Amino acid sequence: MNGEQKDQLIQKVLDRKDELIELCSNLLKINSENPEGDSTEITNFIDEFLKKAGLETTIYEAAPKRFNLISELKGNGKKKMILCGHTDTVPVGDRSKWSFDPFSGVVKDGYLLGRGASDMKGGVAGIIFALAFLKQERITPPGDLILALVPDEECGDIYGVPWLLKNRYLDADGSIIAEPASPLNPTIGQKGSYCFKVTIYGKPGHGSLSPFAGRSAIVDAMQAIKEIQTVTDLEINIPEELLPLIDLSNKFIKDEGMDGYDKVLKKITCNVGTIKGGTGTNVVADKCEVKFDCRLPFGTTQEEVYEYVKTKLNALGIEYSIERFGFRSNANYTSAQDPICKSVVDNISYVKKKNAYGVLQWACSDARHFREYGIPVLQYGPAETETIHGFDERVKVQDVVDCALVYILAALDFLED
The missing domain is CATH 3.40.630.10 (Zn peptidases)
Known part of the structure; x- marks a missing residue:
C-alpha cells in the first residue's frame, strides 16, 4: 500500500x-x-x-x-x-x-x-x-x-x-x-528455557542430635543451590552472526533505563523458584525439593546445562534426582x-x-x-x-x-x- x-x-x-x-x-x-x-x-x-x-x-x-x-x-x-x-x-x-x-x-x-x-x-x-x-x-x-x-x-x-x-x-x-x-x-x-526440579535425599534423625545424627537434605540442598547457581558464570560462545542483534537489543535495554541488565542476553540466568523440605523442626530432613528456572542465551542448550548441573551435584557426593518440567526450549x-x-x-x-x-x-x-x-x-x-x-x-x-x-x-x- x-x-x-x-x-x-x-x-x-x-x-x-x-x-x-x-x-x-x-x-x-x-x-x-x-x-x-x-x-x-x-x-x-x-x-x-x-x-x-x-x-x-x-x-x-x-x-x-x-x-x-x-x-x-x-x-x-x-x-x-x-x-x-x-x-x-x-x-x-x-x-x-x-x-x-x-x-x-x-x-x-x-x-x-x-x-x-x-x-x-x-x-x-x-x-x-x-x-x-x-x-x-x-x-x-x-x-x-x-x-x-x-x-x-x-x-x-x-x-x-x-x-x-x-x-x-x-x-x-x-x-x-x-x-x-x-x-x-x-x-x-x-532466550531458551530450562526448568528443572532437583530432589535431594537425606537420612532422617532426631532434631536434638543434628548434625551428629542423620543427614539433612536441606543442608545438602543449600550446597547444591550454591553450586547450581554458578551456571551464570559460564562463558558462552555466542554465534558471531547474532552479536549485532544482541548489541542492538542491549542498546534498547539501556535506552529503556534498565541499567545492569545488559549481561542477561549473553548469560545463563538461574532463579531458585521454590524450596520444599523437611517434615518438622525436630526431625532431620530426609528430602528437599528445589525448583529452578534457567533461561538460556544463544550458544548453549538445555542438554549442556543439564550436564553441567549433574557434574556439580555429583562432585558434592549427595543423593539426588533431576526432573525437567514446564517450558523447555533453546x-x-x-x-x-x-x-x-x-x-x-x-x-x-x-x-x-x-x-x-x-x-x-x-x-x-x-x-x-x-x-x-x-x-x-x-x-x-x-x-x-x-x-x-x-x-x-x-x-x-x-x-x-x-x-x-x-x-x-x-x-x-x-x-x-
Whole structure:
C-alpha cells in the first residue's frame, strides 16, 4: 500500500476506535485466570463477536474447558498470515492490593484497567478487531488472514499453539503474536528455557542430635543451590552472526533505563523458584525439593546445562534426582530481514512516526513453537510493562489503538505477493 492508502485506512480505524476500546473493556470483564484454565466464557464471547461481524469460526476443545478458536478471512492470493494471542491470564492474587476491581475493564485517565490489560487482552482485542474490521469494511486481503486464539499460554502451554500446530490446524507464511512489547520494539527472538526440579535425599534423625545424627537434605540442598547457581558464570560462545542483534537489543535495554541488565542476553540466568523440605523442626530432613528456572542465551542448550548441573551435584557426593518440567526450549529467532518482521517494523514506524526495530527477549512465549514448525514469527502488542503479572495491571488506550493499526497495515503489506 502507498502512503495515501494507509492514511485513508488509518482514518477509518480511528473513526471506529471506540468499538475497539469497548471490545477490550469487555474482554477485561471476563475472568479467564489460569491455572483454573476454563476459557469457556471468554471463548463464547469472542465467538459471538466474530459471528456478528460476519466471520465464521471453528472451536477446538483441546482439553476440558480449554478452547482454541480459529477464524479465517480468505484473500485473493496464496500467502497466509496468522494473528495469534492467548485468552488466559495469570491469577489476580490478593485483591486487597489492587486499587480497582481487576475485572472492571474501566477506562480511566487514558488507560484500560484490569487483569490481562497488558498481558495480553489489549493485544487480543487488537487482533480480533483487525479481522472484524477488514471483514466489515469489505476489504479483501491479498492473502488469507487467520486469527488463532489459544487458552493456556500462561500455564502449561500444552493445549494451545503447540496443539494446533501438531494437529495441523495452523499453517502460514508468517505470524504476529500480540504479546506485550515496547511501542517501538517488537521482539523477533528469545532466550531458551530450562526448568528443572532437583530432589535431594537425606537420612532422617532426631532434631536434638543434628548434625551428629542423620543427614539433612536441606543442608545438602543449600550446597547444591550454591553450586547450581554458578551456571551464570559460564562463558558462552555466542554465534558471531547474532552479536549485532544482541548489541542492538542491549542498546534498547539501556535506552529503556534498565541499567545492569545488559549481561542477561549473553548469560545463563538461574532463579531458585521454590524450596520444599523437611517434615518438622525436630526431625532431620530426609528430602528437599528445589525448583529452578534457567533461561538460556544463544550458544548453549538445555542438554549442556543439564550436564553441567549433574557434574556439580555429583562432585558434592549427595543423593539426588533431576526432573525437567514446564517450558523447555533453546534460544530461537526470526531474521530481521524476514518479510513478516519488515512488514511489522515498517508499519510501526509509519504509525508511530518514529524509527522502530526488532530486539531479543529474555523470556519465552508461543513464538518458539511457530519457529519449530518453520513459521517466521515476531511479537508485538500494547503493554504497560511494569504492571504485567502485577497488581493494578493497565495498558494505554492509545497503545491498544496503535497496535491494532499496525496489525491491519502489516497484514495487508505482508500478504502482497
